[in-house]
Amino acid sequence: MQVDRVLQQDHLQQGTAGRISQLFRPESVAIVGASQKGGFATEILTNIKKWGFSGEVVAVNPRYTQIAGVPCHPSLKAIPHPVGLAMVAIPSKAIPEVLEDCEAAGVRAIQIISSGFAEQAGEGESKQRWLMEWAARTGIPVVGPNCFGLMNAANQLMAVPLDFHTMKAGGISSILQSGTLVYSLIVPLLARGIGIGRVVTVGNEACLDVADFIDYFVDEEETRVITSYCEQIRRPVEFIKACERAADKGKPIVMIKVGRSEKARQAALAHTGSLVGSDVAIDAVLKRLGVIRVDTVDDLIETAVALCSTKRPRGRRVAFASFSGTAAGILSDVADSYGIEFPPLPAPAKARLERVFPEFGNVGNPLDLTAQGGYDTHIIDESLSTLATCGAYDMIIWGRGFPSCLDMGSALGKALRRAAAAAPEVVFPILSLAGGHFYSSLDPKDPMIEPKAEFNGMPFLQGLAPGLKALSALMGYAEFQRGRKPGDHLSAQWGRRSACYSEALRIMREAKDDVLTEREGKRLLALYGIPVTREALATRGDEAARIARTLDFPVVMKVESAEIVHKTDVGGVILNISSAEKAAEAFEQIMASARSHRPEAKIAGVVVQEMAKSGPEIMLGATFDPQFGPVIAFGLGGIWVEALNDVQVLLPPFDAADVQLAIGRLRGASVLRSARGGAKADLEGLADCIVKFGTLCTDLADEIGEIDINPVILSASGTGLVAVDCLVTKKKLTGA
Known part of the structure; x- marks a missing residue:
């Protein structure tokens, strides 16, 4: 069915945006299935009529001549x-x-609300296949089936079955695979006076999918933020291209992508698969594309609201001010977990504020203006002006108790305006500690002169945790945009292979077993320029002794068998062998132990290997997503890999600078940087190694099931590294 879908999508690609426009800007709408008895179709018809859609609206049902005051026709052709x-x-x-x-009547676009297609096994799948073939043949854009409707606030096209209390056009557009999310997302936004753009529910995505609508919303001038609830990404390349276009235009995407699972972690053979999990590719792709992934509807709402801001922060230096010491205390406790820090006040700024604060005030960041500050306009003015103009902050958050309008005609409102005017490059969010109902005023006994629900180009945020996460996402998106490299499009690199590909493919194909031996794996590494240990295979004790003499003592010896993945479990590894005689003895000991533990295993012999000198150890590996290809993971290795679970993930292609940034994000980065005064590890060499490993994995994405190097040992002298152990498995054939 996927092949059919790809063919059908290729047929529809040309002019897709123009056809999608008919969904949101039709000159007329026909509701097929409306009835005087009520139901989904009739509710959609009622809503379209109620909200004053300017085009013609008719019903289609051969039993009636009118429904809810709207003309009803027996067919579309009529x-x-x-x-x-x-x-x-x-x-x-x-x-x-x-x-x-529809085809006979020349209908320009269709949305199928009906269920009973591929979401049901058997006959439903054949119905959806027929639908896809029909859409491919006619070129008519079809949304659904099994969906909930669509909306365009700009022209009051409210083609959904449930009604709204209010409506306002704005810049947040949504692509949803859930009918419930239409209301969970849109109603709270409207209740806060935040306008929406276009909303579409895509259902089974038989013909048009998330990628199509992202691509369309990118060119919609009114859309400032794209939100999405996504259960699947059907066409990865088209999805990537659409998200890249959004990034090119500075149009953020906020997405709930469901489907996190532990099953693949438990089934993974190599360390990397068990550490990073099955969802890692989605995370890596979204991060690379600048798509902000969130887990809850609250986070989806607040992050979209924050990204509505007309300004982008220059950095992550944040100040917080409020009339509450409690707010400042809570904030200090929780902000770190959301990646937000509060740099201390510069000395001149602190001295300036100490001159105006009461003696019992505590001048710092977060800044508590105290309750007295609410009655002293001088404290308010000096505090906000000082924070804004001292040059130490990129964002200044004003904290409030609960969601309500702010009177911009009040002393606080005027002070905020003056501070924002004095520092136009600083972002000024307004954040309430609690979420919930949005009140028209802070205090019902105080008349509002100029009530506002947004300030400085950003609607007010609600809830400490969702609000801080949203502001962190806003800063992260600004960082993403600043760090983008010209022409760095993932889609442009799709399918490229290096000059090593042909030889690497030959090594993979010549390997006889599903799991490559360590020597076969290291041949792949060496082909791509990754340093490996010197070693050779011995099939007799005297041969092991001879090989050992050609290497520098001490040496290490390991059993070689494609059927024995974890060699230490069967006594198949002996370290620190100091002489040829002991090498011969070790050969006999390893063979006997391996045969005792795994008598059925085919054993090729014992590898005699130079023993790498001690140094920081790195685990380097990859998992291979069926849609997005390899995802590279690395972290502190050896026996600590599972214990620490300190892993960074990169999506190829990437360069050494990208790797260096990822190294810096490791919790154990200080170990690599020799925090206790030892020699600094060769981080440049490590970055080069990881880049080469990424190339290997990209070349062999269709061949490798899992690959794991553990460890790569960095030289204690600060120069050089070597891959000591390697596990490579072949990709299992589909259906095998």
Whole structure:
């Protein structure tokens, strides 16, 4: 079915944006399946009529001549004017006949609300296949099936079955695979006076998917932020291209992507798979594309609100001010977990504030203006002006107790305006500690002169945790945009292979077993320029002794068997062998132990290997996502890899600078930088090694199931590194 879908999507790509426009800006709408008895279709019809959609609205049902005061026709062909959009809500078995009617009537776009397609096994899948083939043949854009409707606040097209208390056009557009999210997301935004743009529920995505609508919203001038609830990414390349276009235009995407799972972690053979989990590719891709991934609807709302800001912070230097010491205390406790820090006040700024604060005030960051500050305009003015103009902060958060309008005609409102005017490069969010109902005023007995629910280009944020996470995301998106490299498009690198590919493929294909031996794996590493230990295979004790003499003592010896992955578990590894005689003895000991533990295993012999000198150890590995390809993971290695779970993830292609930044994010980075005065590890060499490893994994993404180097040992002298142990498995054939 996926092959059919790809062919169908290729057929529809040309002019997709123009056809999608018909969904949101139709000259007329026909509701197929509306009835005087009520139901989904009738509710959609009622809403479209109530909110004053400017185009023609008709119903289609052969039993009636009018429904809810709207003309009703027996078929689409019978409608006396062109139909821009047909909303179809009838039993799935009747869909083919209605679609033929759509084609004959020249309908320009269709949304199918009906269920009973691929979400159900058996006959439902065949129905959806027919639908895809029909859409591919006709070129008519189809949304759904199994969805909830769509909206365009700009032209009051409210084609959803449930109503709203209020409506306001704005800049937050949404692509949702959930009907419930239409209300969970949109109603709270509207209640706070935050306008929405276009909203579409995509259902089964038989014909148009998330990538199509992201691509369309990128070019919609009114859309400032794209939000999405996504259960699957059906076309990875097109999704990547759409997100890259959004990043090019500075249009942020905030997404709930469900599907995190532990099953793949438990099934993974190599360390990397068990550490990073099955969802790591999605995380890595979204991060690379600048898509902000959140886990809850509250976070989706607040992050979208923050990214509505007309300004982007220059950095992460944050100040917080409020009339509450409690707010400052809570904030200090929780902000670190959201990646927000509060640099101390510069000495001149602190001295300036100490001159105006009461004796019992505590001047710092976060800044508590005290309750007295609420009555002393001089304290308010001096505090906000000082924070804004001292040059130490990129963002100044004003904290409040609960969600409400702010009177910009009050002393606080005027002080905020003066501070923002004095420092136009600083972002000024307003954040309430609690979320919930948005009140029209802070105190009902105080008349509002100029009530506002946004300031400095950003609507007010609600809830300490969601608000701080949202502001961290805003700073992160600004960092992402500043760090983008010209022409650095992931889609442009898709499918490229290096000059080493042919030889690497030969090594993989010549390996006889599903798991490569360590020597076969190291041949791959060496091919890509990754340093490996010197070693050779011995099949007899005297041969082991001879090989050992050619290496520098001490040496290490390991059993070689594709069927024995974890060699230490069977007594298959002996370290610190100091002479040829002991090498011969070690050969016999390893063979006997391995045969005792795994008598059925095919054992090729024992590898005699130079023993790398001690130094910091790195685990380097990859998992291979069926859609997005390799994801590279690295962290402190050896026996600590699972214990510390300190791993950084990169999506190829990347360069040495990207790796260096990722190294800096490791909790154990100080170990590599010799925090206790030892020699600094060769981090440049490590970065080069990881880049080469990324190239290897990209080349062999269709061949390798898992790959794990543990450890890579960095030289204690500060120069050089060597890959000591390597596990490579072949990709299992589909259905195998």
